[in-house]
Every structure is written in C-alpha cells, then in structure tokens.
Amino acid sequence: MKIFPYLNFDGQAEEAFIFYQSIFGGEFEGGINYFKDIQGMEIPEDEQGRVMHVSLRINPHYKIMASDNMPSLGHKLIVGNNNYVSIDADTKEQGQEFFERLSADGVVEMEYQKTFWGAYFASFKDRFGVAWMINYDLKEGES
Incomplete structure (x- = not known):
C-alpha cells in the first residue's frame, strides 16, 4: 500500500x-x-x-x-484543520530548512524545536493554507 x-x-x-x-x-x-x-x-x-x-x-x-x-461546478474550497502533510526529515538541519521555507508567510502553530518525545518537531500552515508537520527523530548521541 x-x-x-x-x-x-x-x-x-x-x-x-x-x-x-x-x-x-x-x-x-x-x-x-x-x-x-x-x-x-x-x-x-x-x-x-x-x-x-x-x-x-x-x-x-x-x-x-x-x-x-471548479466553482462553476459548485465546488467550494473550505480550508480546515483536519489534513496535514507529515514529513520525516533525514537530518535535523533538513527539518529546519523545510520548516523555514515552507512556513514563510504562513501561520506557525509550533516552531521547529526539540520535544519531550526525542525529536525535533514543528506544525504550521503554509501561505496556501496547507497544514504541515515536520519531524526529525533524534539519533543516539544527538541533542
């Protein structure tokens, strides 16, 4: 799948x-x-x-x-909070770069930061209203 x-x-x-x-x-x-x-x-x-x-x-x-x-077909876009695109970054730095670039002119819910679950994480909506999560799981010895 x-x-x-x-x-x-x-x-x-x-x-x-x-x-x-x-x-x-x-x-x-x-x-x-x-x-x-x-x-x-x-x-x-x-x-x-x-x-x-x-x-x-x-x-x-x-x-x-x-x-x-297609508005002519009766379609209406309603931006909601029920869809996120989740990215697992390959490195902490890549996660930071994705966060900085994707969140530019958007609305940040949580800055890219170290979390209690042993990862760096961020959540935000980009300038188009698309919700994103970025996660990087720390490897042994990383801080």
Missing part, C-alpha cells in the same frame, strides 16, 4: 506546486494538466487556467498531488 497526499486549491495549485518543487525538488509526472485541455467540456473563461491534476514525484517512493476546485 502507498498513501499520497492529495491537496485541493482554489486556483493556486500551479503556484503552490512550483513553490513545493523549489523546496523538495522532483519532477512533475505528466506535466501540469489544466481544465481547458479537456476535450468536449465547456469551461468558463475564468476557470480555464485552473489545474485539473498535478503530481509532483519527489523521489521513487513519494509524491504529492493536487487539483483546483
């Missing part, structure tokens, strides 16, 4: 995923697909540039995916 986060945006999917690619690297699988490219479907002019689907392959095991909603 594989589980991949799928995010929804209100017209910001392309901007968000270019931002995420600048942090995590990776490649877009199949490019960025727009609603305007669907054959035989009438798309309102102001929604044609919205993303139908984007998949950012970060490495052979991980990817994140997304789309924009």
